[in-house]
Amino acid sequence: MAGFYSAQTLVAASNKPDYPTIQDFLPPEILFQGTPFAINRIILVRIIATVVLLLVLGITASRAKLVPGRWQSAVEWVLDFVKNSIVYEVMGELRGKRYVPMITTVFMTIAVFNLCGEISGLNIAATATITMPLVFAIWTFGQYWGAAIREKGLGTYLKEELIPEGVPAPVLILVAPMNLLEILIIRPLSLTIRLFANMMAGHIVLALCLATTQFFLFEVANKAMVPLGGLMFVAGFAMTLFEMFIACLQAFIFAILSTVYINLSYPEND
Amino acid sequence: MTIAAASGISLFIPQTYDIVWSLIILVIIAVFFYKFFLPKFQAIFDERAAKIEGGMAKAEKAQQEAETAKKKYEDQLSEARVAASKIRDDARAEASHIISDARSRAETDATQITANAQRSIESQQQQALVSLRGEVGALATALAGKILGSKLESSDVQKSMIDTMIEQLNDGKKER
């Protein structure tokens, strides 16, 4: 029962692969220990990713020309994708215009942070602590409550959400708390945990494949296990590609769900 | 085991420094996107759209001009065609007119010539008749005088005889 967690303590014995543990997501603080500005490995990765993102996009934007080159077209394609396929598809152009910058920021940042998990040297997604997704989710939370209060007023919004039309009174006892729970807790929490859990699972599966490869190819004495190590390497390669896909997919899901939640705060008819 | 369990759930408990850094990074990125990156690209997009629209308007104008020119040429061509056929018709009409003119003139000339010839023949006949009357009378008188002697010296007799003879001649001529 304790095997999963105690694996870490057995690493020294070297008769087992160096399995990844959840300690990977709770790295020790390496700078400014004990202060509110303490930096650990994941935060370092996050800072590096931020700097790279700002530099690359900043240079792209400052060199942007009317006739785009290849890189600029790629960046423009992403912007266009977020604008048309996510925001305008869900909200329509009239409402969506206001939220395009927010959704673009969320999408691109999460995509880049997620992809850090597959970049050698960083090897862990910058969104692989609960906090980063939580901050994004709180932003979304603030936006859809703000939209609701602005468009409907707080009272109308709560009344519409908690007491939906056409629901008989006895059922309302169940429906009202559930809906309140949904708009207050489930929406931001599901956004947060979905992203975090995906990144965590991705990292663990990837590290598992590569740790096993390392163990069977180089550390174990029995050379009969080498083909298994090779198989695990192929699996690790495939998982890397799959995780890249998942990284982009999760960014997309986070962005589109944020848009959907904001859109739900608007009145039904256009 | 208890430590492991505690660290398990601590995955889901945000740490203060983590919150601080997440917020700092998010604010930096958001400011960058809102203030610099997206407006810059929006400007590029707008400029491009304007350029493309301008180009399209220009192309449309050019096409319209081409169409007008084509229409003009076609009009001119059809006009020319009409004019040519008119000229051809005129020429044909004139030619037939000239031919009929010439024919009528020739006919008039012919009738005139025929009439002239007729007239001159008639006058010559008349002349011949007059001179015949004079000469034949004298000749016949002289002949008869020679045959009958001087019996026919008197001019009255002579005259009446000749007249009678000429009338007989005329009658004979008529009878024939």
Added chain:
Amino acid sequence: MDMVTLAQVAGNLSAVGYGLAAIGPGIGLGIVIGKTIEGTARQPELGGRLQTLMWIGVGLIEFLALLGIVCGFLFS
């Protein structure tokens, strides 16, 4: 491991629990997404609206699976 123990099951029961917990949301997601595809194939012009509704449903259903992850750590 003493000699009496012939077979041992090692590992965390939470993993099995999460596996069980993921069955329901898995089936639910399959139904939601499949039905959305079906609906879009029937009426492609409603695709955008269906997709929006699908995402709302996916968010709700997936929360159960995500709750499973948290509970695995919470109650272990």
